[in-house]
Amino acid sequence: MQLLIEAGNTYVKVAQLFESGKFELLGRYPRRKLEMVLEPLLEKGIHRIVFASVGPVEVDNSIQRIAQLANIPVMQVKTLRKDFGVKNAYSEYQYLGVDRWLTLVAIRQKFKKPTVIIDIGTALTFDVLAEDGKHLGGWIAPGYQLMMQSVLENTCKVFSDREHGECITFSDNTADGLKNGCRAALIGLSNTV
Ligand SMILES: Nc1ncnc2c1ncn2[C@@H]1O[C@H](COP(=O)(O)OP(=O)(O)OP(=O)(O)O)[C@@H](O)[C@H]1O
Ligand SMILES: CC(C)(CO)[C@@H](O)C(=O)NCCC(=O)O
Numbered sequence: 516m517q518l519l520i521e522a523g524n525t526y527v528k529v530a531q532l533f534e535s536g537k538f539e540l541l542g543r544y545p546r547r548k549l550e551m552v553l554e555p556l557l558e559k560g561i562h563r564i565v566f567a568s569v570g571p572v573e574v575d576n577s578i579q580r581i582a583q584l585a586n587i588p589v590m591q592v593k594t595l596r597k598d599f600g601v602k603n604a605y606s607e608y609q610y611l612g613v614d615r616w617l618t619l620v621a622i623r624q625k626f627k628k629p630t631v632i633i634d635i636g637t638a639l640t641f642d643v644l645a646e647d648g649k650h651l652g653g654w655i656a657p658g659y660q661l662m663m664q665s666v667l668e669n670t671c672k673v674f675s676d677r678e679h680g681e682c683i684t685f686s687d688n689t690a691d692g693l694k695n696g697c698r699a700a701l702i703g704l705s706n707t708v
Pocket of ligand 2: 611
């Protein structure tokens with residue numbers, strides 16, 4: 516069994532890949548919980564850890580260290596210039612986030628059609644893939660939480676609450692106004708492509 520880890524800017528996602536090809540998502544965890552989550556898992560017959568990270572280097576080091584202590588080989592996946600039928604649009608190819616690269620590769624494997632990938636995580640990313648596997652570039656914008664946070668941190672009287680729905684109606688109160696406004700911005704951006 517292999518352990519697959521994707522370290523993002525908000526969460527670290529952990530999954531198991533069995534010999535049969537079956538895949539099971541174990542969960543997503545805040546970065547600070549990584550060691551606590553990984554250590555018990557490594558006692559379960561893991562023969563390799565494969566990870567990709569767009570987080571701080573401390574997370575990469577922490578995964579390497581935990582694997583080393585448990586004597587398990589570890590492989591860090593990096594962004595490539597060209598492989599798996601995808602050609603990276605970046606002239607300095609290594610600067611394209613590995614999460615974006617892996618999504619391009621996965622989409623190419625599955626569809627082989629012109630595709631716009633919209634990924635709403637900490638950041639909102641767009642990546643355009645042509646039919647022949649050529650990556651035509653993309654956009655990076657703030658995700659929902661980041662968008663709200665930037666307004667909250669730079670105003671005195673705007674506030675929010677913990678409820679999150681799917682509404683984009685015009686609002687008659689501050690919290691809904693902010694949440695609906697940020698959702699509408701994400702939708703508007705997505706509709707521009
Ligand atoms: N339904 C939702 N309502 C409000 N905020 C959400 C919702 N889903 C996710 N978020 C927020 O969006 C951000 C990204 O979360 P998400 O888990 O979707 O992305 P991610 O792919 O894990 O991001 P990263 O890979 O950068 O860690 C977080 O700040 C999260 O709290
Ligand atoms: C844009 C994010 C934060 C999305 O997770 C990540 O892919 C990243 O850190 N990318 C590096 C910069 C780039 O892709 O151009």
